[in-house]
Amino acid sequence: MAGTNSNCLIDPNSGFCSKTKTFRSLRPTVSLPPPSQRLSITQFILSLHQSTSVTTTNTNTFLIDPVIGQRLTYADFVRQTNSLAFSLHKHYSLSKYDVAFILSPSSFKIPILYFSLLSLGVVISPVNPLGSNSEISRQVHLSRPSIAFATSHTSHKLPPNLTTVLIDSPDFLSLLSTHTANDVVTLPNSTPPVNQSDSAALLYSSGTTGRVKGVLLTHRNLIAVIATLFHFESETNQTVQQPSHPIWLSTLPLFHIFGFLIISTAVALSETVVFMERFDFATMLKAVEKYKVNKIPVSPPIIVALVKSELTKTYDLTSLRILRCGGSPLGKEVAEKFKEKFPHVEILQGFGLTECGGVAAGMREPNETKRPGSVGLLYNIVEARIVDPVTGEALPPGQQGELWLRGPNIMKGYSGDNKATSDTLDSEGWLKTGDLCYFDSNGYLFIVDRLKELIKYKAYQVPPAELEHLLQSNPDIADAAVIPYPNEEAGQIPMAFVVRKPGCGITEAQVMDFIAKQVAPHKKIRRVAFINSVPKSPAGKILRRELVSHALSGNTSKL
Numbered sequence: 308m309a310g311t312n313s314n315c316l317i318d319p320n321s322g323f324c325s326k327t328k329t330f331r332s333l334r335p336t337v338s339l340p341p342p343s344q345r346l347s348i349t350q351f352i353l354s355l356h357q358s359t360s361v362t363t364t365n366t367n368t369f370l371i372d373p374v375i376g377q378r379l380t381y382a383d384f385v386r387q388t389n390s391l392a393f394s395l396h397k398h399y400s401l402s403k404y405d406v407a408f409i410l411s412p413s414s415f416k417i418p419i420l421y422f423s424l425l426s427l428g429v430v431i432s433p434v435n436p437l438g439s440n441s442e443i444s445r446q447v448h449l450s451r452p453s454i455a456f457a458t459s460h461t462s463h464k465l466p467p468n469l470t471t472v473l474i475d476s477p478d479f480l481s482l483l484s485t486h487t488a489n490d491v492v493t494l495p496n497s498t499p500p501v502n503q504s505d506s507a508a509l510l511y512s513s514g515t516t517g518r519v520k521g522v523l524l525t526h527r528n529l530i531a532v533i534a535t536l537f538h539f540e541s542e543t544n545q546t547v548q549q550p551s552h553p554i555w556l557s558t559l560p561l562f563h564i565f566g567f568l569i570i571s572t573a574v575a576l577s578e579t580v581v582f583m584e585r586f587d588f589a590t591m592l593k594a595v596e597k598y599k600v601n602k603i604p605v606s607p608p609i610i611v612a613l614v615k616s617e618l619t620k621t622y623d624l625t626s627l628r629i630l631r632c633g634g635s636p637l638g639k640e641v642a643e644k645f646k647e648k649f650p651h652v653e654i655l656q657g658f659g660l661t662e663c664g665g666v667a668a669g670m671r672e673p674n675e676t677k678r679p680g681s682v683g684l685l686y687n688i689v690e691a692r693i694v695d696p697v698t699g700e701a702l703p704p705g706q707q708g709e710l711w712l713r714g715p716n717i718m719k720g721y722s723g724d725n726k727a728t729s730d731t732l733d734s735e736g737w738l739k740t741g742d743l744c745y746f747d748s749n750g751y752l753f754i755v756d757r758l759k760e761l762i763k764y765k766a767y768q769v770p771p772a773e774l775e776h777l778l779q780s781n782p783d784i785a786d787a788a789v790i791p792y793p794n795e796e797a798g799q800i801p802m803a804f805v806v807r808k809p810g811c812g813i814t815e816a817q818v819m820d821f822i823a824k825q826v827a828p829h830k831k832i833r834r835v836a837f838i839n840s841v842p843k844s845p846a847g848k849i850l851r852r853e854l855v856s857h858a859l860s861g862n863t864s865k866l
Contacts, residue, residue, distance in 0.1 A: 319333075322750040323750075329690050330746055331690055332685040332690065339534055342527060345502055347425055348526045348529040349423075350426065367382060368380055368381070368579045370384075371580070373583060379415050390483055391420065392423040399470070401453075402429070402499060403428030405427075407424050407432060407453075408434070408455040409456045410458075410464060411461060411474055415582070416474050417561045421567070432446070432509040432521075436461045440464055449509070450509050450722065454469070454472065455471045456474050459476070503527035506524070507526040509722055522661045522662050522722075527715060528717070531714070532665060532688075532716050550601065552579070553578055553601045553628075554581060554602070555573055555578060555580040555601075556580070556582075556600040557603070557604060558586040559604055559845070564661045588612055588616065595624050595627055596624065604631045609847075610632060610641060611641055611779050614645050614648060615808065624649070631657060636682070637776075638775070639679040640779070640780035641780060653676060655676065656669070656682045657682055658682035662738055663712050666716060667685065668682050668686060669683040670683035671683070682751075682754055684750050689713070689714040690712070690713050691752075693710060693744060693746060696758060704746045704750075709739060709743065709758055710740045712737070717736060718738070742754055742756075743755040743758050743761065743770070762801050763799050765797050769829065771788070771789040771790065771791075773826075773830070775789050777826070778805065783811035784808060787804065788804045789802065789832070790802050790858060801830065801831070802832070804858075805836070805837050805838070806838060806839065815835040819835065836858065
């Protein structure tokens with residue numbers, strides 16, 4: 308029976324309001340600071356850290372580099388953050404509304420740099436240091452920075468007239484040590500206070516379906532997200548048996564929202580992060596064993612590797628308890644095989660976009676993993692709609708449509724692109740995600756595929772992700788991706804790019820037959836190419852445009 312509130316009639320099982328056609332979160336609410344309170348995301352996270360560091364029994368280690376064994380304590384992190392903020396304001400006159408372009412590989416210095424700049428109200432704009440010169444040129448154009456932070460290996464990609472600070476130089480190190488541990492760092496009165504409505508970060512959408520766009524997030528957006536994750540992760544720590552002081556391992560790049568959130572949530576909870584500057588599968592397994600890691604944020608390809616690799620038998624992974632999986636949907640077959648191999652580890656799936664601060668839905672505890680294919684329940688700060696992409700009608704549970712999201716975490720807009728902003732955000736604040744989704748009768752969200760990536764075979768729609776999950780379940784296939792390939796008769800046909808498992812010689816006919824036995828006729832794979840690796844974004848999303856380009860050019864040998 309439906310329940311009621313002051314505005315609408317809500318089904319207590321699904322969270323669906325039959326009056327407004329809106330899905331509400333089934334999770335307890337989390338209180339946020341008043342919007343009028345002057346507060347930066349740095350101040351907010353460090354206030355949470357102070358509240359948790361009082362009760363924690365750890366050795367106050369924040370970051371560990373598993374390759375060289377270097378450690379950064381929380382005391383040094385806070386001291387260096389304050390010192391750098393003071394120095395940047397003093398020597399470079401950085402303050403509110405300035406934009407800092409950050410072009411650097413992940414390192415211990417990056418979280419210090421982020422927190423320092425954000426405390427001043429400076430907008431951080433981190434980018435992939437491996438980006439091409441044209442990509443970085445566009446990102447500089449979108450962000451219009453007043454200063455850049457780079458390394459001696461990346462600075463050549465920046466415009467010569469842009470003031471650039473090298474973070475691997477002795478001069479930068481001196482900025483971190485202006486103050487001693489006993490100093491009380493106070494910024495000058497000339498530093499304007501930061502409002503929650505001020506811009507905080509200019510991040511970049513993955514560009515998997517089009518040209519990269521700059522996503523502008525405010526301090527309020529990030530405060531809402533971190534407040535949610537703080538309570539969410541605290542509850543997960545209680546429901547999944549772990550040591551009193553959980554230890555993360557992160558391989559995520561810090562220029563991506565997912566990597567930023569892991570580091571920020573760890574600071575808020577005063578937890579330790581074993582931090583890998585670059586991903587290496589064997590090094591990751593070795594670090595889990597050495598540091599007794601409990602939690603790892605991953606994308607589906609890493610889970611596939613854990614399932615299929617014999618290397619996992621070489622290391623003691625019994626400390627591992629949670630994999631937080633995001634980036635793209637995880638196939639049911641892969642999840643089941645993982646659970647068979649690692650029965651003591653829970654895969655807690657989640658879903659988010661840069662445009663919504665990285666959070667939309669997620670799983671909190673083991674009971675929520677019993678719905679294969681789901682990415683969990685809506686977070687407490689989010690409401691959603693499922694909208695028919697043709698009619699614009701909002702749909703009830705069980706029906707597929709485009710996912711729309713609204714909440715205090717939704718971006719301010721796309722920098723320098725009013726049209727893209729108006730196309731994505733409507734007048735009521737709804738973010739049109741471009742994802743084909745549905746909610747079940749219990750409020751669990753299911754991601755079917757990207758609307759723009761659906762293959763149009765005759766009169767049918769074929770979701771590539773469904774076929775990819777099936778292909779990844781084949782023991783002879785290490786990885787796979789599916790794209791639309793033009794066909795005169797059908798319009799488009801499903802084409803598979805397949806990475807063979809080492810030592811296996813699966814053929815094109817065997818791939819097609821494997822899928823044909825499991826799907827309806829219109830979903831059959833009708834073309835196959837074998838490649839060395841599937842191109843992916845740092846978040847683990849398949850770069851289908853790259854594959855389409857190679858398929859149409861007939862040049863798959865370089866992949």
